[in-house]
Amino acid sequence: MDIPALELAALSKSFGQLTAVDGIDLTIQRGEVVALLGPNGAGKSTTIDLALGLAHPTSGTARLFGGDPRAAILAGRVGAMLQGGALLPTTTVRQSIALVAAAHRAPLSIDEALDRAGIRDLAKQRVSKLSGGQLQRARFAIAVVSNPDLLILDEPTAAMDVESRREFWHSMREFTAEGRTVVFATHYLDEADSFADRIVILNSGRIVADGTPAEVKSVVSGRSIRFAVDAGEADAATSALSRLGGIRSLEQRASRFTLVSDDSDATLRSVLHLVPTAHDIEITAHTMDDAFLALTTSAATSTDTVTVGA
Amino acid sequence: MPFRYIALESLRQLRNLPSLVFTFVVPLMMLLIFGSLYGGSGQQEATTGLPWLVVTTVQMASYGGMMAALSQAFAITTERSVGWNRQLRVTPLSGIGYLVSKVSAALLVALLTVTMLCLVSMVVLGARMDASHWILSIISIWIGVIPFALIAVAIGQFAKPQFAQPLFTVVFLGMSVLGGLWIPLAVMPSWVISIAQTVPSYWLNKLGQIGAHGTGDALTPIMVLAIWTAALAVLITWRYRRDAARQ
Structure with missing residues (x-):
């Protein structure tokens, strides 16, 4: 087996009394498209911060491509759309992307990044004038500008309407068709169901289910x-x-x-x-929503009984 | 060192020039007022023998350069609050690279301000000095501005947006008064003069005056300013690494 793209081992993070991430073990192989699903406060964003080395774990380790997350970032192998990670309001979309590209060692051309996000027409638009959905896609262009092997997206379609969400996932499909790894956090069940080949459900900082969309649904099938x-x-x-x-x-x-x-x-x-x-x-009959609710409400006390798949 | 990033970042700050008009207007007004007050009759400063007009010009150019550098703090606080620094942390840009980009942007703007003020003094007030002394003086002030560029980054990094303005005001008022940029220190009580020896603005002005004069002990001001620079650089790179984590 190849070295996994992402590997979290016994990962925990506490902020004072609050344990945001509580012993997560997760291995994601190259080429997988994985959804991190969970309600607000489940620990998704903190897990992403730890995986990227933006926060230091209280215990446990996070590795990207078998090494320190920072090493993977230095090599330009990781792109990320973070929550609260944004562009500069006073610049144009192109200028913001150019700045981030200049910080990378072997970036794509700005035009190619714009094309991948499907926003070439927004290049000269001032960032402060973008709609929520346009801003998210500009952030996607920034995430792909290093031509990464692994994309980590924290709620990439938040603030998007149905149409832009559809277009966004279309751009994403092109990206994953090249065999790259994508990990995205979401609380939209339908998104996890239709775009991921694997769903990892988090609740209270723990993994409560991990499997294919079909397996996760079958928990309460x-x-x-x-x-x-x-x-x-x-x-x-x-x-x-x-x-x-x-x-x-x-x-x-x-x-x-x-x-x-x-x-x-x-x-x-x-x-x-x-x-x-x-x-x-x-x-x-049960739906994906039932699966989600069942897993996230009962899970904190009965982790083992609801974990499915491998 | 990511030179492309540093160049783009500096140019970006130059595009913000309109917002710098306000930091430029105050030293300009003060130069015009004090310059014509002291300079008209061509008196000389007793210890250095420099014309008072030149002394005042260096003082105001130091003040203007300092303000141009310090005012970078606001851009940094804003950038941080929109999550720009978090995004940068997912790039190979190091803490040092970030620092250099911010300092070079501040220095570019400061150089422009200092040069403009000297030109105004020459053209409008008729200040006369060898070209080599002007250049040496401008370069001295420019180098002296480095620690202020770092102070701006530190304010930008530590202050929440709502505290940046008051903190900036306290710093620039303190630096201006204690460093003798507004009023010559000679008229101050002795305890102020001893405090003045510890602040970088005092040595910034001093270095500018030495530059204008062409002689003098430049080593002490350079040493003091270098110590300030090193201490601030350590603080800022440490902070940049910690800053990425969500609050």
């Missing part, structure tokens, strides 16, 4: 079956249901039960056989 029994029959129902096979989970609250099953038809037949008095039956 199948359907939920909810039903109630009469108050006096709850215990009998519980023991009857213990013989039920092929279900993912069973939850009981007083006389209400929730089952999760990959084959809801078969499970429902069995349930009706075992608990004939079941009533108020509901069957619902």
